[in-house]
Amino acid sequence: MTTEQDQTPAPPSPATTSSRPGWVTDESIARWCGWVSREASGDGPDGGAATTAVAPFDLAPTAAVPVCTPADVEAAVAGARAARAPWARTPLRDRGAVVLAFHDLLLERQDRVLDLIQWETGKARYHAWQEVAQVAAIARHYARRARHYLAPRSVRGMVPGLTKVREVRVPKGVVGIVSPWNYPLYLGVGDVLPALLAGNAVVSKADAQTALTLLWTRDLMAEAGLPAGLWQIVTGPGPVVGTALVDAVDFVCFTGSTATGRSVAERAARRLTGASLELGGKNPLIVREDADVTAAAAGTVVAAFANSGQMCIHIERVYAHEKVYDAFRTELVRAVRELRLGQGYDYAADLGPLTSAAQLAAVEAHVDGARDKGATVLTGGRTRPEIGPLCYEPTVLEGVTDEMAVCGDETFGPVLSLYSYTTDDEAVDLANRGSYGLSASVWSKDTRAAARLAARIRAGSVNINDGAAAAAGSIEAGMGGMGDSGLGRRHGAEGIRKYTESQTVATQRLMPLGPPKPGRSAVEGFVRRTNGQLSLLRRLGVR
Incomplete structure (x- = not known):
């Protein structure tokens, strides 16, 4: 038989009598829910299927949030793809200005999002504030450092002096982000910011428990100057909406359980779509x-x-x-x-x-x-x-x-x-x-x-x-797991480069690579000269 030591817990904090923050109105909820992409079904926040979460403080319902269909997801991805092209051509400094404006608005109005995070998750206010601090740090970091992380890189070509080669970063396209309920601001938005800065559009699947936090943040991003359509949000059950998202986007960023992460990775792999997965831990x-x-x-x-x-x-x-x-x-x-x-x-x-x-x-x-x-x-x-x-x-x-x-x-x-x-x-x-x-x-x-x-x-x-x-x-340092804890990293260089493809651009100058003209003698002469050049480079210690 086990025994338990005598314990005298610290006095509890008073429980609230009503969990809904006083400043939250039905009108504001309707405005936030307007960011749910429902183009295909045509149902707005006042019509069609909806789901309502339960507030942890008192188990009272929070607010009805529309539920998307697979057709809604396809329409959201198509809309995001259309909005992406002009955004990708927007200078990086201008993209960064939008993110920094969001940074300032977030800090200015943090009390409101702290209320929402607590209402939906029940976490202590200090732990909610940590989400605000982390997202502000991410916004500031990538807005300032994205140019460094995404800068073209010159490399030596096959024939030094004749071949000019650069490695450049190009956006993936439309990034799908599936975030969990436990950190709705940090995990819901912290991955969106570098994806946008890299020149992508984003479609996020909000968790049903914490959808309002993400929708409020999307409203704030619009106020900061983010172009319409560039960041779309879909809601609904993971097996339906999440699956449709994985099937439609160009890259997947998933945070959640190891079991679900395996399914996401397998589904993405069928389309040869890249995925970043932060999963469980012990x-x-x-x-x-x-x-x-x-x-x-x-x-x-x-x-x-x-x-x-x-x-x-x-x-x-x-x-x-x-x-x-x-x-x-x-x-x-x-x-x-x-x-x-x-x-x-x-x-x-x-x-x-x-x-x-x-x-x-x-x-x-x-x-x-x-x-x-x-x-x-x-x-x-x-x-x-x-x-x-x-x-x-x-x-x-x-x-x-x-x-x-x-x-x-x-x-x-x-x-x-x-x-x-x-x-x-x-x-x-x-x-x-x-x-x-x-x-x-x-x-x-x-x-x-x-x-x-x-x-x-x-x-x-x-x-x-x-x-x-x-x-x-x-x-500035990468964060992620090994083994069953996932693939890829958020934060640091990889946290933004994973949303891009590496493209090699090679420019040949003065003369082509290969024999100057067809024929046995021309080819044999080219081979002799090239072998001599290779030997010389070896003696000179070049590469």
Whole structure:
């Protein structure tokens, strides 16, 4: 039988009496829904099929959003394709000016989008603000650096001096972006901006839970000067609308589960369409023997429980060296118990509810299943309906074993499993368990040793003395996964170049390549001269 330590959670933040933000009106919702592409079916926001999400704070309905058909998707892609040609000819500085104008408007009106993000996801306001900060950084970065990332590159031709060669970047065409509910602004818009700056048009599929955030943002982009038709938004069930989108666009950017990502990749591959996929993770954190235990515990709490654990890069497994395990466990449990679980449109709560009843059920199943099979709940492990219907306490488990689902399956909630290890080699082996490889963390006072350890961990990003934010927030560095965690990268050079094709433009000068005229003697003479040139270049050390 397992035992649970006595716990005294921090006082909850007051629950709201009405989850709908006071400034949101039926008229404003109708205006945002007007950005849903319904050209083929002819149904506007007041007619045709619609779907309504449920607000996590009180389970009340949010707003009816139109549902698109495959014909709507085809029409949206066609409209985007028509709008793309003049946009691609627009100077890059002018495209950047639109993005920077959006940057300024977003910061100016951030309180409104923070309300929308919280209304649709339930996340704590600080975690909603992180989305605003990240999108602003992405907008500013690519608006300033796109020219550098996309600049033509001169290379040497076959015959130096006679052949002039440049590699240039040309837009893919129409980019399809499928984004999830957990970060509707960051993941919904952060990939759109570099695609647009690269000269593409975009068709986004909004998640049904968080469509209003994306539609509000599209309205803001129009105000910033984005040409009509260039960014289209479709809504509806993934198997219908998402499939139609993958079948119609020139490149796919997908963020979501590994299972769905496989289907997207397979479908895109049938058309030889490129795809960038950020998928799931079961991310590890290693606490070395020499780590600052207090700092490591504080960093673990941030990395594990941000956005109530509903984050692809959040930490779910912690491996602490046996010599510091007890001290680390004590600090970790203390720090977790200090977290304020609550909901409201202010900064009073450290973490909010889960976003859906399905997500809450998944978290409960993992924790209850582990407890039934012998794991110990060090803190948390229960719902808090008196705070909100989807609130679940941040939870730390000990004694998790392989037969428990929480051991290897992604929980995607406020649950952390704690283990001990003996050597660095063992820590690496434990961190590399499973098929995921998205993000990892190493805590150590010896940062050189930690870096050597990081190189042995299968993960797209490894943070040293930070849980997850240092790598993800470094917009100039690529972010993505290995193994079952995906393909491709967002951020950095690849985050914009993936939306382009590399085209080689070669100009031949003075004389053609090959024999000057047909005939055996001319060909033999050309071969002798070329062989001599090749030998000379070899002696001169050229290439």
